[in-house]
Amino acid sequence: MSLEVANLSLRKAGKTILSDIGFTAPRGQVTGLIGPNGAGKSTLLAALLGFTPSSGHVRFEDQDLMAMTRRDRARLAAFVEQSANTEERLSVRDVVALGRIPFQSALASANGAEDQAVIAAALAETGMTAFTARRFDTLSGGEQQRVHIARALAQTPHLLLLDEPTSHLDISAQLQLLALLRRKAMAGTTVLLALHDLDLAARFCDHLVVLKAGTLAAEGAPALVLDPALLHHVYGVRARLLHDAFAGHSVIVYDEAIPEALPHNPD
Amino acid sequence: MNHLSLPALTLLLLLSTIAAITFGPADITPSEAWSVILHHFGLLPESPVSRLRDAIVWELRLPRVLTALGIGAGLALAGTIMQALTRNPLADPYLLGLSSGAAFGAVLFLLAGFALLMPLGAFLGSLGALALALLIAQLLGGATPSRAILAGICISALASAATSYLIFWSATGDSYREILSWLMGSLSGSLWADAGLVGAALLLCAPIILVSGRALDAFAFGDNAAASLGIDVPRLRWILLGATALLTGIMVAIGGAIGFVGLVIPHAVRLATGSRHRVLLPHAMLAGAIFMLWTDTAARTLFDPRELPVGIITALIGAPVFLFVLLRYRRMT
Numbered sequence: 001m002s003l004e005v006a007n008l009s010l011r012k013a014g015k016t017i018l019s020d021i022g023f024t025a026p027r028g029q030v031t032g033l034i035g036p037n038g039a040g041k042s043t044l045l046a047a048l049l050g051f052t053p054s055s056g057h058v059r060f061e062d063q064d065l066m067a068m069t070r071r072d073r074a075r076l077a078a079f080v081e082q083s084a085n086t087e088e089r090l091s092v093r094d095v096v097a098l099g100r101i102p103f104q105s106a107l108a109s110a111n112g113a114e115d116q117a118v119i120a121a122a123l124a125e126t127g128m129t130a131f132t133a134r135r136f137d138t139l140s141g142g143e144q145q146r147v148h149i150a151r152a153l154a155q156t157p158h159l160l161l162l163d164e165p166t167s168h169l170d171i172s173a174q175l176q177l178l179a180l181l182r183r184k185a186m187a188g189t190t191v192l193l194a195l196h197d198l199d200l201a202a203r204f205c206d207h208l209v210v211l212k213a214g215t216l217a218a219e220g221a222p223a224l225v226l227d228p229a230l231l232h233h234v235y236g237v238r239a240r241l242l243h244d245a246f247a248g249h250s251v252i253v254y255d256e257a258i259p260e261a262l263p264h265n266p267d
Numbered sequence: 268m269n270h271l272s273l274p275a276l277t278l279l280l281l282l283s284t285i286a287a288i289t290f291g292p293a294d295i296t297p298s299e300a301w302s303v304i305l306h307h308f309g310l311l312p313e314s315p316v317s318r319l320r321d322a323i324v325w326e327l328r329l330p331r332v333l334t335a336l337g338i339g340a341g342l343a344l345a346g347t348i349m350q351a352l353t354r355n356p357l358a359d360p361y362l363l364g365l366s367s368g369a370a371f372g373a374v375l376f377l378l379a380g381f382a383l384l385m386p387l388g389a390f391l392g393s394l395g396a397l398a399l400a401l402l403i404a405q406l407l408g409g410a411t412p413s414r415a416i417l418a419g420i421c422i423s424a425l426a427s428a429a430t431s432y433l434i435f436w437s438a439t440g441d442s443y444r445e446i447l448s449w450l451m452g453s454l455s456g457s458l459w460a461d462a463g464l465v466g467a468a469l470l471l472c473a474p475i476i477l478v479s480g481r482a483l484d485a486f487a488f489g490d491n492a493a494a495s496l497g498i499d500v501p502r503l504r505w506i507l508l509g510a511t512a513l514l515t516g517i518m519v520a521i522g523g524a525i526g527f528v529g530l531v532i533p534h535a536v537r538l539a540t541g542s543r544h545r546v547l548l549p550h551a552m553l554a555g556a557i558f559m560l561w562t563d564t565a566a567r568t569l570f571d572p573r574e575l576p577v578g579i580i581t582a583l584i585g586a587p588v589f590l591f592v593l594l595r596y597r598r599m600t
Contacts, residue, residue, distance in 0.1 A: 051494050074497030084488040087356050088542035094484075101485055102497040106478045148488075155496075 002027040003048075003065075003159060003190050008056030010040075010047050016214060017043050018054065023209045023219045025192045027061075030178075030185045032205035032222075033194040036235055039211040041194040045161050048192075049079055060159055060190070074102035077159040078152035083145065083168045085137060092131045092139070095147050096122055099154025122153035126180065142173030149180065160184060162193035166200070178204040198252050202226055210234055226252070276553040283557050284336065287564045288328045292571055293320065300324055326459075331567075332560060334457040334521060335577075337465035339528055339559020341518045343536075343551045344476050345511045346529025351483045351544060352507060353412040360515040360529035363415060364422035368396020369519040371426040371433075374446055378437045385449070386464075386520035393516040396422050401508075452525030452578025454563050461521045468517040472510040473552065479507055480545035487542065525578045527585025528555055534592045 003025040010018040018040050025031035033041050047054040050066060050073060058065040065073060078099070099122065100115040111119065123129045126146045131139065136147060145165055152160060160181070166174040174197075182204060185191045192209075195201045201208060202222040210218040210225060212234045218225045231239045231252070241250040288300040299316050303324040306314035314321060345360035353362065361367070372392020373385045381388070396419075403418035404410040438446060448455070482503055485493040490500045518525075532555040533547070540546045559577075562584065566577035 046491070049495055051491060069497075070494070070499055071497035074495060077495075079491070079495035081488070081491060084492055086487040087354065088487045089537055090487060090542050094541065094543055095487070098485055098487070098492075098496060101481055104481060106481055108481070 002060075003031075003192060004057070004059045005048070006057040006059075008044070008047060008054055008058065010043060010052060010054040012052070018047065018214045021056070021211075021214075021216050023216060025190055025209070026207060027190045028185055028188050029206035030181055030191045030193070030204055031207040031209060032201040033192060033209050033211065034196075034198060034201050035211035035217070038213075039234075040214040041211055042163050043214075044211065045079070045163050045192075045194060048161060049073070049077065071102050074155060076157065077161060078155040078157035080145075080148045080152050080160075080162040080165050082164045083141060084148065085144065087137075090136050092123070092128060092134050092136055092147050092150075093119065095136050096128075096150045096154050099151040102155060118154050118156060122150040125153055126150040127176075142169045142176075145169060145173070145177060146180075149177065153184070158189060160189050160191045160193075162191070164194050164196060167196060174200065198226065198231075202252070203247075203249060223250070226250070273549055273553070276550065276557070280336070280553055280557050280560075283560050284332055287332050287335075287560050288324055290564050290568050291323075291328060293323050295320060295324060295328070300328075304329070330459045330462045331454055331457040331563070333462040334465050335454055335559045335563040336556040337462065337469050338454070338518045338522045338525065339532075339555040339557070340473070340552045341465065341469055341514045341555075342525065342529040342559070343532040343555025344473060344548065345515045345518070346555075347533040347544070347548055347551045348476055348483070348507050348511045349529070350533055351486055352504060352511075353416055354486065354489065355412065355416065356534070357530075358416075359527075360511065360518075361423075361524065361526075363400045363419035363512075364396035364426060365393040365512065365515045366519055366524040367423040367426035367430070368399075369393035369516065370450055370524060371396075371430045373449055373520070373523075374430050374433050374438075377442055377446060378433055382442075382445070386517075389520035389523075390516045392426070393519055394512060396426055397508075397512045397516075448576050449523040451576035452523040452581070453566070453574070453576040454522050455567070455574050455576075457521070464517060465521055468514050472514040475506065475510045476514075477548055477552075479503065480543075480548050483507075483544040483548075484542075523576075523578065525559075525581055527581045527589070528559055531585045531589045531592065532558055534596075535588060538592060538595055 006022045008018060008021040009016070021044060033044065035041055043052065046052045048058055048065065050070065060076065096119050097111055097115070100111060100118065104115070123132055126149050128143070128146050128150055131143065136144065139147065166177055169177065178200060181191050181193065205222055208220065208222050208225045209216070210230065217234050218230055226241065228239055228241065231237055238255040240253045240255060242253055244251050285297050285300050289295045289297055299320060302311060302314055302316050303321050305311035307325055342360055349358040349360055349362050350356055369389040369392045372388035372390070372395070376384050376388030400415060400418040400422045401410050403421065404414040407414045407418070434446060482498050485496040485498045494500050533551050536551045536554050537547055540550050562580045563577045566575045566580050569575060
């Protein structure tokens with residue numbers, strides 16, 4: 001009962017973007033997708049969701065994710081982007097209610113009782129209940145991202161895919177959001193998220209998938225995957241791992257030379 | 268956020284229709300207007316209204332009033348769809364070169380001696396411009412909203428230049444006046460055939476647009492967000508673009524390039540209803556119809572016996588209303 005990807009390849013305009021990717025995102029765990037810019041993380045997520053056609057096998061809970069209708073897939077898997085704003089005049093409730101679209105008929109005139117209950121639960125879970133009536137575009141970046149997560153949760157997804165959901169957030173909002181994803185995973189959701197911050201990846205993910213130039217570079221538990229050799233191979237940086245006895249996990253220290261500031265000139 | 272209601276707007280629309288029929292040089296009373304309508308629907312066997320006055324209501328005023336209602340509804344719907352599909356609040360029904368293409372087609376047909384086929388020329392011109400704009404966008408690497416808008420601007424400029432060229436070399440006195448009135452937008456001389464055509468376009472396109480309300484909401488955060496909610500993005504975009512083009516093409520063919528209705532009505536209604544399209548679309552449709560009805564009534568009565576092209580009035584009202592809407596938007600964000 002996990003997300004299983006095998007032999008996934010994707011070509012666009014004659015160029016190979018993803019080549020023979022295979023990995024497993026275990027059910028009830030947070031799987032981190034890491035790799036340098038341009039490694040193909042976003043493209044991989046888009047392929048898994050069927051936005052971009054690809055070849056290969058994607059199975060989830062013993063179903064072929066690629067062979068499903070869009071609507072069925074949207075009832076199973078939800079997606080949150082880096083940051084998404086809108087010009088539309090929508091309240092927080094309106095945005096979260098978008099998550100019910102895969103479950104509603106086009107002719108339904110309003111959200112039904114079940115929709116209302118799911119929307120209220122999603123708002124509560126993300127701590128956004130107090131913001132229900134606020135206009136979405138008046139919220140801070142961290143609040144907006146929590147609303148997007150609530151919108152995704154309103155899809156009652158078994159699989160939650162996120163593309164760098166923390167990249168525009170301050171550190172406290174990042175920690176809150178990742179803690180929320182861990183709670184969802186512990187409750188049985190399969191979570192796969194692209195991340196840039198390797199320390200956060202090491203700390204919050206149970207499982208890591210490392211991409212480099214459209215190929216799979218490594219897969220496994222953070223403690224096994226994140227080592228100086230891999231970081232040098234994938235990112236081209238020199239790094240050491242220091243064990244933080246207090247936190248009980250490793251932190252990454254980068255040994256790249258940083259140009260010193262010029263000495264102050266009294267003239 | 269909802270300060271409007273569909274039943275209230277519908278009632279206002281019915282009252283406005285009867286009221287608008289009574290405006291004009293011949294003093295028609297509301298009860299006379301009612302009697303004529305009921306009589307022609309066979310609900311009132313003996314009409315108390317004289318033949319002449321019956322003809323004024325049934326042959327002149329009613330077709331024109333209905334044409335105005337239909338065009339207002341159609342333009343408001345088309346504008347709302349264009350704004351949602353391009354995620355651009357400045358979008359209007361004419362965005363993708365539709366009106367300039369229509370003007371070119373209409374002027375071409377008129378100058379070629381097919382004055383009666385002007386609406387057909389306008390319709391073909393608008394569809395041609397849209398097809399060309401989308402083709403260019405596709406050649407630029409895929410018909411995304413921003414590419415389609417840029418291509419539309421290009422086609423629009425080209426079609427306007429071609430229209431000016433035609434007018435400059437070929438138009439004389441009478442055709443000049445006719446072209447000018449058409450370019451400014453006018454419902455003068457609307458017949459039952461016009462009302463019928465507008466009504467048919469609405470009957471065909473409005474249901475498609477109205478049932479897409481929920482799916483359109485999914486576009487608020489872009490194509491990927493919509494796709495992740497189970498929407499077939501390319502398919503829905505093509506269907507709605509097709510329906511909008513057909514609707515706008517016919518509205519422009521009958522009424523000329525009436526400006527501002529498709530831009531301002533969606534914004535003004537959105538202030539009252541919010542952006543949920545399931546709510547916004549039917550409200551915008553009714554509000555557009557009522558707005559068009561009263562501006563056209565003003566166009567034909569204010570300077571009686573001369574008629575003002577209604578496009579002048581919609582622009583005169585539309586521009587300040589748009590400014591007001593912009594100010595309200597800013598204050599509320």
